Amino acid sequence: MTKVASRLKLLPAVFAILACTAVALGQPTADPPGADPSATPGNAVAFYVLAAAATLAALGCVIATNIVRMALCLLAALAAVALLYFLMAANFLGVIQLIVYAGGTLVVIVFGVMLTSRVYGQKLRPRPGETALAWLVCAALLVGLVAILLQTTWPAAPPPTAYSVREIGQALLTDYLLPFELASVLLLAVMVGAAYLAAPLRQGAKKC
Amino acid sequence: MLTVGLSHYLVLAAIMFCCGLAVMATKRNAVGILIGAELVLNAAGLNFVALSRYAIGRLDGQIVTLFVILLAAAEAAIAIAIFVNYYRSLATIDADAGDKLRG
Amino acid sequence: MTRFTAEDALRSRWSPDAKPRAVRAFLAIAVLLAILTALLWVLATRLTGVPYLLSTLATATALLLALCCLGAAVAIQFSHLVGRILLRMAFPIFIVSLVGIILLAWAPSLLYQRVDALRAQSDNPGTPFLAAAEIEAHLTGAPATGRGWAALSAYVLWPLQFRLTRDVLAALGVLGFVSIVGAFGIWWERKVAGRMQSRLGPMRVGGWHGWAQSMADGLKLIQKEDVFLAGADRVLYRLAVYVSWPPAVVLFVALPFSAAWVGRDLDVGLLFVFAMLAVGVLGVLLAGWASNNKWSTLGAMREACQMISYEIPLGFCLLIPVMSAGTLRLTTIGQLQAGGFHTWLAFQNPFLLAAAILFFTATLAECKRAPFDLPEAESELVAGYLTEYSGFRWALFFFAEYAEMFAVAALGVILFFGAWHSPLPAHWGEPWRQGPLWQRALHGVLFGGPLWFVFKGFCLFYVQLWLRWTLPRIRLDQVMHACVQVMLPLAMIALLGNAVWELLVSPGGRLAWIVNVILTAIGLLTLLTTVGIIAYGYLNRRRLVGELAVDHLPGA
Numbered sequence: 001m002t003k004v005a006s007r008l009k010l011l012p013a014v015f016a017i018l019a020c021t022a023v024a025l026g027q028p029t030a031d032p033p034g035a036d037p038s039a040t041p042g043n044a045v046a047f048y049v050l051a052a053a054a055t056l057a058a059l060g061c062v063i064a065t066n067i068v069r070m071a072l073c074l075l076a077a078l079a080a081v082a083l084l085y086f087l088m089a090a091n092f093l094g095v096i097q098l099i100v101y102a103g104g105t106l107v108v109i110v111f112g113v114m115l116t117s118r119v120y121g122q123k124l125r126p127r128p129g130e131t132a133l134a135w136l137v138c139a140a141l142l143v144g145l146v147a148i149l150l151q152t153t154w155p156a157a158p159p160p161t162a163y164s165v166r167e168i169g170q171a172l173l174t175d176y177l178l179p180f181e182l183a184s185v186l187l188l189a190v191m192v193g194a195a196y197l198a199a200p201l202r203q204g205a206k207k208c
Numbered sequence: 209m210l211t212v213g214l215s216h217y218l219v220l221a222a223i224m225f226c227c228g229l230a231v232m233a234t235k236r237n238a239v240g241i242l243i244g245a246e247l248v249l250n251a252a253g254l255n256f257v258a259l260s261r262y263a264i265g266r267l268d269g270q271i272v273t274l275f276v277i278l279l280a281a282a283e284a285a286i287a288i289a290i291f292v293n294y295y296r297s298l299a300t301i302d303a304d305a306g307d308k309l310r311g
Numbered sequence: 312m313t314r315f316t317a318e319d320a321l322r323s324r325w326s327p328d329a330k331p332r333a334v335r336a337f338l339a340i341a342v343l344l345a346i347l348t349a350l351l352w353v354l355a356t357r358l359t360g361v362p363y364l365l366s367t368l369a370t371a372t373a374l375l376l377a378l379c380c381l382g383a384a385v386a387i388q389f390s391h392l393v394g395r396i397l398l399r400m401a402f403p404i405f406i407v408s409l410v411g412i413i414l415l416a417w418a419p420s421l422l423y424q425r426v427d428a429l430r431a432q433s434d435n436p437g438t439p440f441l442a443a444a445e446i447e448a449h450l451t452g453a454p455a456t457g458r459g460w461a462a463l464s465a466y467v468l469w470p471l472q473f474r475l476t477r478d479v480l481a482a483l484g485v486l487g488f489v490s491i492v493g494a495f496g497i498w499w500e501r502k503v504a505g506r507m508q509s510r511l512g513p514m515r516v517g518g519w520h521g522w523a524q525s526m527a528d529g530l531k532l533i534q535k536e537d538v539f540l541a542g543a544d545r546v547l548y549r550l551a552v553y554v555s556w557p558p559a560v561v562l563f564v565a566l567p568f569s570a571a572w573v574g575r576d577l578d579v580g581l582l583f584v585f586a587m588l589a590v591g592v593l594g595v596l597l598a599g600w601a602s603n604n605k606w607s608t609l610g611a612m613r614e615a616c617q618m619i620s621y622e623i624p625l626g627f628c629l630l631i632p633v634m635s636a637g638t639l640r641l642t643t644i645g646q647l648q649a650g651g652f653h654t655w656l657a658f659q660n661p662f663l664l665a666a667a668i669l670f671f672t673a674t675l676a677e678c679k680r681a682p683f684d685l686p687e688a689e690s691e692l693v694a695g696y697l698t699e700y701s702g703f704r705w706a707l708f709f710f711a712e713y714a715e716m717f718a719v720a721a722l723g724v725i726l727f728f729g730a731w732h733s734p735l736p737a738h739w740g741e742p743w744r745q746g747p748l749w750q751r752a753l754h755g756v757l758f759g760g761p762l763w764f765v766f767k768g769f770c771l772f773y774v775q776l777w778l779r780w781t782l783p784r785i786r787l788d789q790v791m792h793a794c795v796q797v798m799l800p801l802a803m804i805a806l807l808g809n810a811v812w813e814l815l816v817s818p819g820g821r822l823a824w825i826v827n828v829i830l831t832a833i834g835l836l837t838l839l840t841t842v843g844i845i846a847y848g849y850l851n852r853r854r855l856v857g858e859l860a861v862d863h864l865p866g867a
Binding site: 125168 | 216219224227228259263268279282293
Binding site: 069079092095098102103106107114164165 | 544546547550554577578579582583585586587589590592593596597600601608612615619622639
């Protein structure tokens with residue numbers, strides 16, 4: 001059984017190969033050449049490097065059995081996505097991703113890991129049958145998604161000059177005011193709920 | 209292949225989505241499942257921003273991704289609080305161990 | 312069994328004839344290199360173009376090595392004399408190195424200006440970049456020959472046109488600056504700590520007040536053994552440094568040292584610096600966890616808790632000058648304060664002054680400095696999350712911490728205290744900016760520029776050091792109480808107050824002017840009082856401090 005389990009580690013490589021095959025077989029939609037001034041070879045190289053980093057990090061999350069290593073791989077994936085946002089001229093979103101996601105959510109996750117692990121470096125392994133089925137479904141989904149994505153003709157928009165923070169702020173306060181206010185109420189509820197749930201138990205009381 | 213367009217970003221987002229889904233399906237550690245959910249949300253955010261930049265040309269996708277990041281943070285906070293409670297009740301973080309409806 | 316006695320320790324390890332042999336060897340190598348130099352020079356005079364450049368470089372290298380060998384021979388022959396000369400000239404050597412570093416940092420910007428001027432006067436505007444021959448032709452006014460000083464200058468100037476070269480040079484500059492800040496920050500801290508504890512601090516290494524102590528420490532730490540931690544996750548143990556150190560260095564990319572001296576003038580520059588501070592929390596957590604040590608894990612969790620809690624009032628305090636400036640771009644916020652001492656943002660309204668003080672306190676907690684340094688308190692948690700780190704990894708963690716300290720001091724300077732401008736209004740010195748070199752240098756010294764920025768940053772850095780060795784540390788629950796129940800409400804009140812002020816008070820009106828004058832007077836008074844106390848203490852140091860004030864080793 002352990003031999004099968006160790007063989008399952010090859011599945012990510014198969015995964016990656018399937019993804020590359022799907023990409024190669026599909027017909028990439030060609031953006032009109034020369035229309036986008038930011039489509040320089042340097043940007044292409046940067047994209048491929050960051051995409052490779054994000055893919056490897058995501059695969060690392062799947063392969064890793066130690067939970068803290070998974071969190072580290074998630075950090076790499078988050079940083080790669082933040083840099084991709086910078087590459088797409090979404091500067092504000094990139095820094096928000098770094099501040100909130102990498103510097104907030106991931107810290108909360110690592111805290112959770114440290115508070116809920118009884119044995120240092122303990123690994124919880126799933127049953128090989130479950131793993132194989134999960135891999136199969138995800139691989140099939142990936143092939144299907146990539147095939148559909150590559151065969152769709154997407155509308156092409158004129159390249160943006162630069163998105164300014166001022167526009168985002170104005171959009172948040174005019175077009176998206178309702179979600180903005182609802183999000184603040186939601187965050188209040190989340191704060192109260194998390195504080196209540198994580199508070200220490202009183203004597204003899206149990207939380208559901 | 210040298211000019212990066214919308215399809216490149218969408219394929220990358222699809223790969224990350226499926227990796228996140230695989231993590232959610234194959235991990236027994238509850239925090240691991242949460243990490244998978246974060247990967248899925250990241251992929252969705254990347255999708256939104258790429259479409260907003262290449263296909264629409266406005267920043268609606270960026271606003272949506274802003275809210276996605278916000279909600280992911282809120283969800284992670286509540287999830288960790290739940291997991292801490294789970295750990296207190298069952299003395300393990302194994303998601304498979306929570307198969308009884310009694311606390 | 313061999314025994315090691317005192318005579319073994321005192322006896323020289325070199326055999327008696329080692330010294331003359333070494334001198335002869337170095338002289339021989341110097342002679343050989345001189346012959347090589349001559350040959351290469353003859354070769355260089357026959358070539359043109361790129362081979363000329365390479366052979367000239369080879370000649371210069373050979374000459375330099377020959378001189379080094381000659382110098383080594385002289386130093387070995389007269390070693391005791393050389394040692395005494397170096398000790399006596401320790402202070403001049405320190406000053407010369409400082410000036411040399413400043414000139415080395417200024418030189419690229421001058422070269423960039425030269426190249427840009429040459430590109431602007433080029434004949435065909437179609438091609439954006441000049442070839443080396445064209446540069447040479449522009450420099451001499453005659454057709455390019457591929458030989459001579461003009462050719463060499465052209466080859467030096469040619470790569471400086473491209474953004475890639477400039478970025479690489481900027482990255483090297485940032486790395487160098489961070490290393491210098493780390494090294495001298497630690498030395499300065501030890502001197503400040505010593506003086507505040509009625510002792511001297513480092514005095515021996517390098518002669519003058521132990522200024523080379525950090526270099527000696529660095530050499531020691533590099534050659535330390537790489538510890539193999541039993542039972543710990545080795546990958547995480549190593550990776551924790553890579554999560555903690557790079558953000559502290561990368562944030563200097565977005566930090567402007569002057570209006571023209573900025574790596575990338577991001578339109579979200581302020582938030583980028585804040586993001587790098589936020590990502591540094593993870594390094595702390597991972598370092599504590601990877602050590603497989605209860606004290607480390609406890610220290611790490613406390614530290615991360617403190618850091619992320621204080622990010623909230625820090626964020627509020629960052630929002631307040633942004634509200635007044637209307638932009639997140641750091642260069643714009645800096646340019647707003649160009650009109651002199653009274654235009655600095657801290658003196659515009661009382662809420663901004665409160666924001667400045669709250670910002671400074673929040674960054675003290677963010678950088679784990681006293682009085683908020685319970686997580687790394689030596690007396691309580693060994694060394695907190697750094698307990699199991701030694702050698703160069705520890706040094707990198709400390710470099711990251713000192714770099715972050717300077718970075719938040721610099722951020723405070725940009726946001727509140729005039730960025731890179733001197734107290735004199737910038738428009739007084741405007742005609743000097745386009746003048747000859749000495750005028751531009753004088754303008755930089757008098758009216759603002761990177762030197763003023765670094766000086767003001769180090770002033771706030773000094774306040775951080777000063778507070779560490781003056782105030783006692785506070786308990787973790789007191790830290791949390793201070794954050795959530797004191798600083799957060801104060802920051803919120805400041806934010807609301809500033810918003811109301813911006814809405815209701817007209818910028819050129821009388822109320823704004825009166826408040827500006829009052830706050831400027833307060834600021835000036837504080838500054839003069841501090842400088843006065845320092846000057847009084849220095850002038851009366853023999854009476855106040857006693858024999859510690861005398862600048863030599865006791866008993867020497």
